[in-house]
Amino acid sequence: MDRITERIKDCLKDVPEYVAGKSIEEVKQKYRLNRVVKLASNENPYGASKKAIKAFREFGDFHIYPKTDFVELREKIAEYVEVNADRIVLGAGMDGVLENIFKMFLNAGDEVIISIPSFPYYHTLTKIHCAKDVQVNRGEDFTMNVDAVLDKTNEKTKIIIVCSPNNPTGNVESREDIKRLIEETDALVFIDEAYVEFSDNDLMDLVDYENIVVARTFSKAFALANLRIGYAVMHEDLRKEYMKVSTPFPLSTSAVNAAIAALDDLEYTKRCIKLIVEERERLMKELSKFFKVYPSQANFLFVKSGVKAKTIAEELMKRGVIVRDCSNFIGCDEYSLRISVGRKEDNDFLLEALDDLKAEGIL
């Protein structure tokens, strides 16, 4: 008899399992360190709004299923992004939103165009749906090559990904380029604005086109990564289809209550953003002593040096700093490193560790 794993769909064979970076606790134990700073997952280092934490904790009816349509949260988001609540969907993180969109559009053999390097999960999801990830190189400054993307478009192209600011490179796309892309294709243009709050350029005003989805998350600026809340704005007709593919209860009431409270406490999030952006500019200058640092409109910096990213990441980890080695991102070389912007003291700790690497001749 065949092993049961032989019966799993063929296209899964190609899909790598998601490997998360090491946690603070793991690194503390492994290297017997008292202090470990994680600058690897682009989290908000100041933590969630106290009001959000309180709202989360106040709900205790865990035996009751959550609602399927969180009108109050959708209305609050609608106010925040200035669109009608009828056009907003929610998901278990932006990952959950992406999963639903891919479920809606992809048949086996379809194509998704991804400008590389970018967020690895796009490739994974494409493969899970037995579709092909068509990879297009970015330009020198990592902006998308819209002409090359349009060149690769054909009747099988169902989704074109735009990630702005882009993970891991931190650059944004221009409104004119993306407007042209939307106008010149029949495919769905999925705009990932996970990091938009750290940027001075957003693409939300393009959302009136029928073939676009603009997705965002509470995981970054709003500091609720652990609660898994993402959302997207789309045409009302698309929203109806989205509700068909969504799992029945993707979000917990506690998480939704926290997100509502976070939106009621926008001042807190704005303070975090201001501190992070100020630190980003300082860190950018300081890191230039060690690396080539690329301009960023996100809460992380993309850097390169002549030393392999794997070596730098390992050496920093031994000294209590976790950063992201991007050499396994499709489209990155082995010198690519991404560093999240932490609190001032965290960033100083990183800079001291880098001084140390330099003194020891590693950098």
Ligand code: PMP
């Ligand atoms: N898009 C991008 C570009 C990301 O970097 C991330 C998370 N790292 C996500 C989407 C998913 O975010 P979440 O599921 O936490 O909302």
